[in-house]
Amino acid sequence: MxxxxxxxxxxxxxxxxxxxxxxxxxxxxxxxxxxxxxxxxxxxxxxxxxxxxxNATARALATQQAGAVVLAISSDSAQVFADPFFAEVVVGISATLDETELELMLLLATSSRGRTRLEQLLRTRQAAGVMLMSMHGDDPLARLAEQSDVPVVFGGCPIGFEPRYYVDADNRGGARLATEHLIASGRTRIATITGRMDEGAGGARYKGFQEALAVAGLDASRVAHADFSEDGGTAAMRELLDKHADLDAVFVASDQMAVGALQVVKEAGRSVPGDVAIVGFNDIAGARHIDPPLTTVAQPIQSLGREMARMLLALISGDTPTPLILPTRLVRRGSS
Amino acid sequence: MxxxxxxxxxxxxxxxxxxxxxxxxxxxxxxxxxxxxxxxxxxxxxxxxxxxxxNATARALATQQAGAVVLAISSDSAQVFADPFFAEVVVGISATLDETELELMLLLATSSRGRTRLEQLLRTRQAAGVMLMSMHGDDPLARLAEQSDVPVVFGGCPIGFEPRYYVDADNRGGARLATEHLIASGRTRIATITGRMDEGAGGARYKGFQEALAVAGLDASRVAHADFSEDGGTAAMRELLDKHADLDAVFVASDQMAVGALQVVKEAGRSVPGDVAIVGFNDIAGARHIDPPLTTVAQPIQSLGREMARMLLALISGDTPTPLILPTRLVRRGSS
DNA sequence: TTCGTAACTGCAAGCGCTCCCAGACCAGCT
DNA sequence: AGCTGGTCTGGGAGCGCTTGCAGTTACGAA
Known part of the structure; x- marks a missing residue:
């Protein structure tokens, strides 16, 4: 043989x-x-x-086209990738790529070295395509990516500018759903803890929250800003309790933050959902096991990956796809 | 410019x-x-x-050495990668690789296509090195990997054979720690829910459990086998409660399973940790937020990735490293 | 001045593959 | 028999880079 x-x-x-x-x-x-x-x-x-x-290398050299696409996470800290979110995205991407000859390269563009690498990637067709996530709108690399020779699709729409090609979850819709749910169950003094407002998801979720409240004619001034992290949620909830002691519900822009917030609320001697209802966002694995089980907004993470890859494939083969917004849905559990 | x-x-x-x-x-x-x-x-x-x-491609062709290493997850289901565990490993690997010129390729060798790809990788020096995780000892690819031309390091020691180069967490020691902790707190009728016994971690954790009990002269016959999943934990706990109604503690080989088990115990009307103490393994993100907070064994996951990459680098540059076992430690919380 | 030696320099031969192109071959026509 | 329009076929020129090697240069020693 x-x-x-x-x-x-x-x-x-x-x-x-x-x-x-x-x-x-x-x-x-x-x-x-x-x-x-x-x-x-x-x-x-x-x-x-x-x-x-x-020999893939020789072939790549001869055909002048790379045999791999890269998933680049652009962020200040490598830790963000530790978020199970990306693992799921990768599973989706991988599923799509599995049917092609393309390999998947992972680039955690976190250090300056990593960023340089990403930049070179964008400049020199070393990769057949690039998927960009966690990109901030004001990052110069975002601009570069947009006018790069290599096909680029964004995962999540950065704030500040709308890339030509991206797939995103319906953050605004999800937030609106969550808030409407709170309203429908009779809450009237609804607060929110936002994520990082310089990220697309953060802004969009906040916007959804505002919309729902506006439609219902409710006051939308109970706001605390945080950074998606659990500790951030803790601090923000303290602030909220302090400034708006009358609140009877809070829409928290991520489950991680919701966990922190929940803790604070309970420690303050208020019952959940009796005194204050809480809704999170993301439906992380642990959400159903905290006490009380967290009502939250689920997004189709694997689909996100799958569709990003699919869009990139389309781009590579010369098509012109249109941005895609994936639906989110409310998962009702005990905290609301 | x-x-x-x-x-x-x-x-x-x-x-x-x-x-x-x-x-x-x-x-x-x-x-x-x-x-x-x-x-x-x-x-x-x-x-x-x-x-x-x-041009990296041209360079690779000329020097006959690839510019990328690959992390391959060999498993029947892509879903395993969704486990946050891998995300952390990747962060560790990436941190190490960041200081080199090497790129990271990800291969979810789950479908038969994926496996073929992995096989080719092993046969044809397309990659500078390969890191293999979730490999079963009886997988023919494990053999192939071991005698491959390309440097290979295993993440986790598969059951059935010991690879030349691997880094693993001290699963046995961790399990022993957990069990000893249970014994020290006065429990005497200690059960265990094992993970998949065809995986290294599953076997090792079971072995650690047995050792601790043997040393203390306690009965080690309260055993139910499961598959690391939450549902598996649920079923196993039912079985345990059924066959060994007298148990007063259980060492569960993964937090996911512990979550399921905990549910069952509570539903059966027994208090945790009052009636039965529970200790898990892994220290997943949610472990501290379940009720009661889960006592568990933490392993240094990022280090695992970092060390795997480091070992691979050593191999690539011609050194001959020795297998590495990373320490685990007990995290005491409310469930025990 | 003449050597010897070590430090430079650039030619050219690859690395393994793709793909253009000119030529061969083979009907099937007129 | 001479053409035309195919379909095959293999030679060879790259793709961009590294590297062995033969040739050049510089420079202190003899």
């Missing part, structure tokens, strides 16, 4: 063994036309006999 | 502009010796002027 020699088997050897020219062999490998049945068979046999595997 | 032409800047252009030969330019780029100061400076200037970035 496969031979044990250390050296890699080359196309030339296949060609020789099959008694054809290298070109013919190449055509067979890429199943291009203009090869007789007989030769095709001979080449195929030689391939099997020798255990030939095309 | 950088020019806007679509075409990539090549070494030839740099050389021409600097008025040197291509070889000289190449030597400068790779800062090799035998280049006069003057020419070196000229080349450097040209590089800056032109915004030259070496």
């Amino acid at each position: 496969t031979d044990l020699s250390r050296r890699q088997v080359t196309l030339d050897e296949v060609a020789e063994r099959a008694g054809v020219s290298r070109s013919a062999a190449s055509r067979v490998i890429n199943n291009a036309p203009h090869v007789s049945k007989a030769k095709r068979a001979a080449v195929l046999r030689a391939v099997a006999d020798l255990g030939y595997v095309p | 950088t020019d806007l032409s679509r075409r990539q800047v090549t070494l030839d252009e740099v050389a021409e502009r600097a008025g040197v030969s291509r070889s000289a330019a190449s030597r400068v780029i790779n800062n090799a010796p035998h280049v006069s100061k003057a020419k070196r400076a000229a080349v450097l200037r040209a590089v800056a002027d032109l915004g030259y970035v070496p």
Whole structure:
């Protein structure tokens, strides 16, 4: 079957063994036309006999197109990637890519070295395409990405500018859903803890919150800003309790923050959801196990990955896709 | 500064502009010796002027060595990657790789296509090195990996055979720690819910449990096997309660399962930790927020990734590292 | 001045593959 | 028999870079 020699088997050897020219062999490998049945068979046999595997590097050099796409997370801290969110996105991307010949490269563009790498990637067609996540709108790399030669799709719409190609979850709609749910269950003094307002998701969720309140004619001034982290949620909730002691519900822009907030509310001697209802965002794995189980907004994370990859594939093959907004849905549990 | 032409800047252009030969330019780029100061400076200037970035593909082809290492997750389901565990590992790996020129490729070898890809990777030095996780000992790919030409390090020691190079967490020690803690707090009828026994971590944790009990002269027959999943934990706990109604503590081989088990125990009307103490394993993000907060064994996941990458780097540069076992530690919380 | 040696220099040969192109071959026509 | 329009075929020129090697230069020692 496969031979044990250390050296890699080359196309030339296949060609020789099959008694054809290298070109013919190449055509067979890429199943291009203009090869007789007989030769095709001979080449195929030689391939099997020798255990030939095309050298991706050489191919990439010759065709001038890379065999990999990259998922780049642009952020100040590598820690953000530790968020299970990305793991799920990766699963989605990987599922789509699995049907192609493309490999997935991961770039945590967190250090300045990482950023330099990303920049080079964008400038020099080393990758067949790039998926960009956690990109801030005011990041110069965002601009660069937008006018880059390589196909780029954004995951999540950064605040400040709308990329040509992106897929995002319906953050605004989800937030609105959550807030409307709070309103529908009779709450009237509804507060919110926002995420980072310099991120797309943060802004959009806040906007959704405001919209719902506006429609219902309720006061939307109970606001505390945080950073999506649990500690941030804790601090923000303290602030809220302090400034708006009368609140009877709070829409928290992430489950992590909701966890922190919940703690504070309970410690303040108020019951959840009796005294104050809480709704989170993301539906993280632990959401159903905290006490009380957290009502939250779920987004289709794997689909997000899948669609990003799909859009990138379309771009690579020359199509012109349109931005995609994936639906979010309310998951009702005990905290509201 | 950088020019806007679509075409990539090549070494030839740099050389021409600097008025040197291509070889000289190449030597400068790779800062090799035998280049006069003057020419070196000229080349450097040209590089800056032109915004030259070496073409990694061409370089890889010429040097016959790939510019990327791959992290391959070999498993029947892509879902396992959704476990935040991997995200953390990736952060660790990425941190180490950040100091090198190597890129990180991700391969979820889940479908048969994925497995084929992994196999080719192992056969044909397309990657500078491979990190393998979730590999089962009886997987033929494990064998192949072990005798592959490319450097391979295992993450976690698969059951059934010990790879030459691996880094693992001290699962057995951690389990022992947990069980001893249970014993020390006066429990005597201690049960366990194991993970998949065909995985290294599953077996090792079970072994640690047995050891601790043996040392204390306690009965180690209260055992239910599960699969690391929450549902598995639920079922196993039911089985345990059914067959060993007298149990007063249970060491659960993963937090996910512990969550399920906890639910069952509470539903059965027994208090935690009053009637039965529970200790988990992994210290997942949610562990501190469930009710009661879960006592568990924490492992240094990012370090795991960091050390895997470090070991691979050593291997690539020709060293011969020795397997590494990272310490685990008990995190005491409310459930025990 | 003449050597010897070590530091430079650049030519050219690849790395493995793709793909253009000119030529061969083979009907099927006129 | 001479054409025309195919379909094959393999030679060869790259893709951008590294590197062995033969040739050049510089420079202190003889």
